Amino acid sequence: MKLLELEDLWKRRGREWVLRGVSLGLAPGELLAVVGPSGSGKTTLLRLIAGLEPPDRGRVRLLGRDVTRLPPERRGIGFVFQDLALFPHLTVYENVAFGLRKEERDRVEYLLDLLGLVAFRDRYPDRLSGGQQQRVALARALAPGPRVVLLDEPFSSLDAGLRERTREEVARVLRATGTAALLVTHDQEEALALADRLAVLHQGRIVQEGTPEEVYRRPRTAFVAQFLGGANLVLGEASGEEANTPLGRVRLDRPARGRVVLAVRPEHIEVADPERGPGVPARVVARAFKGHDLTLVLEAGGRRFRVQADYRLPWKEGDGVRVRVREPAVVLELEDKALPESGYSPYT
């Protein structure tokens, strides 16, 4: 049985529908990440699950029981707020103990220990670093032993280095306590690294669901392709296993015919010498050195594409090169009738 089931949740804010029929399931111990750009309805979704707001339509089930009308204090769902919402007038210990009865205080010690907070137990939140506050918020949410904890952009307030460390820490603690988690984030890297399963939320709908690898490798729509990893959208004329595109002849992940929109990952485009190399001619429009790799913007057949390349490549702005797609391109479903603008992602 699913631990948590969302059935066709709808929610309106004013005249606008923020959620339009979201259905999702969460298995015990699973970590599900819901990703989407800001304004896609992520926070609203969590608030409905926690019971902080009622849905306009649909149901929330916890262990098969309908909890849609239950107030938050009777659901037993943990919540880590985006701004953490630590109680400023309580110490670390008191914050973590807030949701516990007196006889359950042992659990505070366990969680302080698990999250490396023992040394800070008597401090007030304003005397903690961002990472420590983050850990207190997680400890507080886990203290009453919820089966599910909801995490709302939990790492957005941390700087890059700390974010990665805290992320691993959170994953470790969730596994150690056997707690299932639903995490929402706009950071695709975070979602890919952390989640067992991924759901992409766009304009109030789940547009794709699957393991991070599946969703990343086989995006269904142009939005997903661009939002996760910033794929290039390429228009082409398909004839079975292959298609003609501005990047030359490209193999397809599944057979298709006629006009198609393809997703081509920046790391799947090969750049070679203009004289001897294979592929079609292109011109370097911009070059950004990123340390471990190099991002080039190329123009081919009147369109621009982004390429992730080896940092040793010598070409500069204005140079001519040849390009070739070395992996099969993904044939995308069209979200609506209009063909999306080809080119590189506006999301990354």
Next chain:
Amino acid sequence: MPPSPAVLAFVLGTVTLPLLPLVYLVLRALPGVQEVFSLGGDLALFVRTLGLVVAVVPTALLLALPLAFLAALTDFRPRSLLALVGLLPLALPPYVLAYAWLAASGAGGLFPGLGFRLEGFWGAWWTLSVYTAPYLFLALENALSRLNPAQVEAARTLGAGAGKVFFRVILPYLAPSLWAGGAVVALHVVGDFGVVSLMRYETLSYALYYAYETAYDRDRASLYALGLVMLALLVLLLDARFRRPAAPGELRGRIRIALGSYRWLAWAYLGLFVAAGLGLPLAVVFLWAGEGLGRVGLPLGAMFATLMAAMPAAGLAALLALGIGYLAARYPRYAYLERVAYLGYAVPPTALGLALVFFALYGIPVLYQTLALLIWGYLVHFLAEALGPIRAAFGAVPRGLEEAARTLGKPPAVAFVRVVWPRVRSGVFSGGLLVFLGAIKELPLTLMLAPIGYETLAVATWTYAAEGFLVEAAPFALLLTALGTAAAFLLYRYGRRG
């Protein structure tokens, strides 16, 4: 960089202003201090004063809490009506409130149907509670409206019901504001003279005034003054001991509880409160003003006297507070100047009046019985009020703005005028207005420090009312209230824009 001579002189002046008179008071009172223990009867004064404080603070809190809750956390409309509640004590002096309740109740009163006469302890308790409740309302409303809804939601996701949310999250969150607001109310009660004298409930302030003014017993008066200063210090110490710094406000979406069918209850409560604090006094004053005008004429002289003392005090206080605010905002080492200003505010006005009398008599005799001494008193007592909005204004001018102007080739004075002044101007104006509002109503300082025969609206209102000429007091009270309302309205308009 060592401070310039101009800054030094300013700092010295600011510190001298309140401290020098207090030094004179202490010097005058100390020789008689051992007598305190032989003044058995006077200990009762202490107890009576403390008793009034202990009764008024919780009552004012109970009166204010529902209003603050309505204003900050519900969808009550119109909100401006609740803002009006916060302005009540600005517009209406407490002794006019006392006068009105005296006039309305009792056998010869306007509304004999009330059946009882509000006087003595209960009269002082009720009047001061209604008068000071808005101060608590402002403090609580401000804190509640900054309550991060996520705090409440976090508590609920942790299994807390309504009761636990209130006692474990909201109440502790309010604690700093409760302490701060409670301290302000306590200082008001300790320092109050007008209400207790009209209600004839003898406290230290009341006893001091009569010892000084009618019994000419300056030894005894100075002891009472010392007692008052100690009480005020006690309030400040308690406040400092128990108050944790307020949690930084996080405004992320507000809580708006729908009142639904409880709306009429909210209206009824607000109506009763406004009737008690504003409606009744206005009704009394208007009812009797016509008849009173026939007996005493239009009190233009008193109006003029009021303005002549209050306007210079307001201007000087605004200037002084501008200097203090600037120094304290830019150089943390001058932060103590603000505390000096608050000390002047905390010293009960009767004690401050006596201190200034001693200072003038023994220090600078030419000052005695001059308008300048009265303005000095106003300045010391109300400087902190001007500092409030000015401090807030400086808080909104980061130092970088001024430094940017300097790097663009502007000398300090030009940088100040072009960059800082436009942004603090409205704060300085509001600060001056607050001092003006305080000064026109101020009673004990005016009674003790003004030259003989110098009769302001406040002095005339109180003098007539204290002697039972309630009708004659009405025109003065009316004019005073009108002046106060006009100034409070200006403050309200200006504050909204600022």
